[in-house]
Amino acid sequence: MQDCIFCKIIKGEIPSTCIYEDEDVFAFRDINPAAPTHVLLVPKRHIDGADTLSDDDPEHAALIVKLIFTAGKLARELGLQDGWRLVTNVGEHGGQTVRHLHIHLLGGAALGDFGAKLEFRK
Ligand code: 5GP
Ligand code: ZN
Numbered sequence: 428m429q430d431c432i433f434c435k436i437i438k439g440e441i442p443s444t445c446i447y448e449d450e451d452v453f454a455f456r457d458i459n460p461a462a463p464t465h466v467l468l469v470p471k472r473h474i475d476g477a478d479t480l481s482d483d484d485p486e487h488a489a490l491i492v493k494l495i496f497t498a499g500k501l502a503r504e505l506g507l508q509d510g511w512r513l514v515t516n517v518g519e520h521g522g523q524t525v526r527h528l529h530i531h532l533l534g535g536a537a538l539g540d541f542g543a544k545l546e547f548r549k
Contacts, residue, residue, distance in 0.1 A: 428473040433527035437471050446505075451490060452497050454532075462512075463535030464505050468494050474528040477517045498532045507534035 428434050435441040437453045446466060447454040457465040470490045474480065480487045495513065502511045511534035516523040 428527070431473055431525075431527050433467075433469050433525055433529065434473055437469065447497065447501055449497075451493055454497065454501060457531070461531075462533040462538060464507060464511075464533065466498075466501060466505070466532040468498055468501075468530045468532060470494065470528055475526050476523055476528050477515050480528075494530055498530060501532060502534060505534070510534065510538075512538050 432441060436443045436455060443455040443458075445453065445455045451471055452468060453471055454466050454468045457467050472486070472490070474487070474490075480491065482488075498511075498513055511532060514531040514533065515529065516531075
């Protein structure tokens with residue numbers, strides 16, 4: 428999508444610290460980390476958010492499974508053996524500031540405070 432910041436990051440038009448990429452998924456460090464490890468996992472295909480996922484699109488379910496499996500692999504690779512958290516914000520009240528579906532992978536410390544920071548910083 429033309430004016431989508433994450434589509435531009437995926438295409439390399441905006442720089443990012445990419446830590447994983449395959450044909451469907453792109454993962455990069457959040458520019459404003461809310462935890463010691465804060466990675467964003469996004470589908471390369473533009474999807475607005477979890478609220479626009481649909482049974483009518485046969486690729487959607489597979490993409491979500493792949494995003495979550497990839498998060499687990501990255502968590503292992505990043506040494507988050509003590510635990511981690513996945514968050515996806517949806518829409519205005521959910522605190523979604525970038526309208527391209529993304530999953531936050533947070534870890535690297537006990538997350539009580541960091542989760543709150545993510546929820547309340549907007
Ligand atoms: P949301 O608030 O929509 O759940 O999450 C959007 C996330 O994208 C925020 O945590 C924000 O810090 C991150 N973000 C916004 N713009 C950029 C950017 O240009 N580069 C990177 N790496 N992260 C960004
Ligand atoms: Zn996009």
